[in-house]
Amino acid sequence: MKVTVLQFPGTNCEYDTKYAFEKLGAEVEILWHKSEEVPSDTDLLVVAGGFSYGDYLRSGAIAKFSPVMQAVIKYANNGGRVLGICNGFQVLTEARLLPGALKRNEHLHFISKHHHLRVVNNDNDFLKELNVGDVVNIPIAHHDGNYYIDEAGLEELEANGQILVRYCDAKGDELNPNGSVSSIAGVCNKEKNVFGLMPHPERAMDIILGSDDGVKMLEGFFKA
Amino acid sequence: MKAIVNVSLKAGVLDSQGKAVHHALDSLHFDGVKDVRVGKQIILQLDESDKEKAMQDVTKMCEELLANTVIEDYAIELV
Numbered sequence: 247m248k249v250t251v252l253q254f255p256g257t258n259c260e261y262d263t264k265y266a267f268e269k270l271g272a273e274v275e276i277l278w279h280k281s282e283e284v285p286s287d288t289d290l291l292v293v294a295g296g297f298s299y300g301d302y303l304r305s306g307a308i309a310k311f312s313p314v315m316q317a318v319i320k321y322a323n324n325g326g327r328v329l330g331i332c333n334g335f336q337v338l339t340e341a342r343l344l345p346g347a348l349k350r351n352e353h354l355h356f357i358s359k360h361h362h363l364r365v366v367n368n369d370n371d372f373l374k375e376l377n378v379g380d381v382v383n384i385p386i387a388h389h390d391g392n393y394y395i396d397e398a399g400l401e402e403l404e405a406n407g408q409i410l411v412r413y414c415d416a417k418g419d420e421l422n423p424n425g426s427v428s429s430i431a432g433v434c435n436k437e438k439n440v441f442g443l444m445p446h447p448e449r450a451m452d453i454i455l456g457s458d459d460g461v462k463m464l465e466g467f468f469k470a
Numbered sequence: 471m472k473a474i475v476n477v478s479l480k481a482g483v484l485d486s487q488g489k490a491v492h493h494a495l496d497s498l499h500f501d502g503v504k505d506v507r508v509g510k511q512i513i514l515q516l517d518e519s520d521k522e523k524a525m526q527d528v529t530k531m532c533e534e535l536l537a538n539t540v541i542e543d544y545a546i547e548l549v
Contacts, residue, residue: 303535303536304538307535307538311535339540340538346540347538347540347541349479349483349484349486349541350486350487351486352484352486353486354486354487354490392486394483394540394541395540425484425486
């Protein structure tokens with residue numbers, strides 16, 4: 247399993263992401279955004295979290311024009327698996343590889359804490375090791391995590407099983423920290439090869455750091 | 471020529487910053503404010519002297535970069 251992790255100026259989760267996937271047994275390469283190609287042996291491309299280009303204009307808006315993004319779009323359109331975490335999710339929505347957009351959190355605060363998520367759909371490569379209704383404890387750390395999609399778009403997400411996880415409390419009841427439409431924390435595209443979520447599974451790999459539920463999420467990519 | 475681009479959240483998309491500013495105005499007793507929307511203004515100095523061409527160019531810039539049309543509207547003024 248070869249994982250390629252994108253690095254833009256301002257990305258800051260690439261080493262955590264590398265650590266997480268290496269812990270699960272992957273070979274990991276960090277790819278600088280000036281590259282015009284995705285390594286051909288890549289099994290999963292991860293757009294890591296951080297503040298690409300200082301979040302100038304809008305989170306993810308400038309990163310989508312980096313040289314590597316044309317290659318990422320091509321890779322995704324050919325069926326390649328792409329995972330965007332936090333700022334990576336924002337970049338993928340800006341690049342229109344994922345539907346919707348991320349707005350400023352409803353109460354305008356930067357939120358950094360552990361939060362529970364409920365698995366909504368697992369018939370995809372990412373969450374297939376989890377059951378629908380499972381609750382995982384994963385850190386969130388964002389200012390612009392308020393997922394927005396219009397009503398028609400939301401209906402489409404629900405009909406196609408594209409909602410991956412919703413924010414909830416420890417019991418699995420809906421609990422919305424940031425104003426996201428329908429408490430959505432992560433979605434995938436219709437073809438189910440491009441995934442994005444605001445929470446950080448790569449920061450939940452060791453029980454001594456509060457939770458190792460990230461293992462259950464990320465290892466889905468390793469199982470055929 | 472100068473282009474002034476105003477970008478704001480679409481009507482119907484909740485504007486949390488606008489709401490917070492409205493609330494702050496209320497607490498300062500500025501009554502009679504019915505609604506507040508917060509947007510951003512981007513000012514471009516252009517070489518172009520043809521207004522129609524400038525409008526076309528700036529519209530393209532808005533669609534591709536300056537606004538995220540999933541959530542934002544834009545208005546262009548040429549001066």
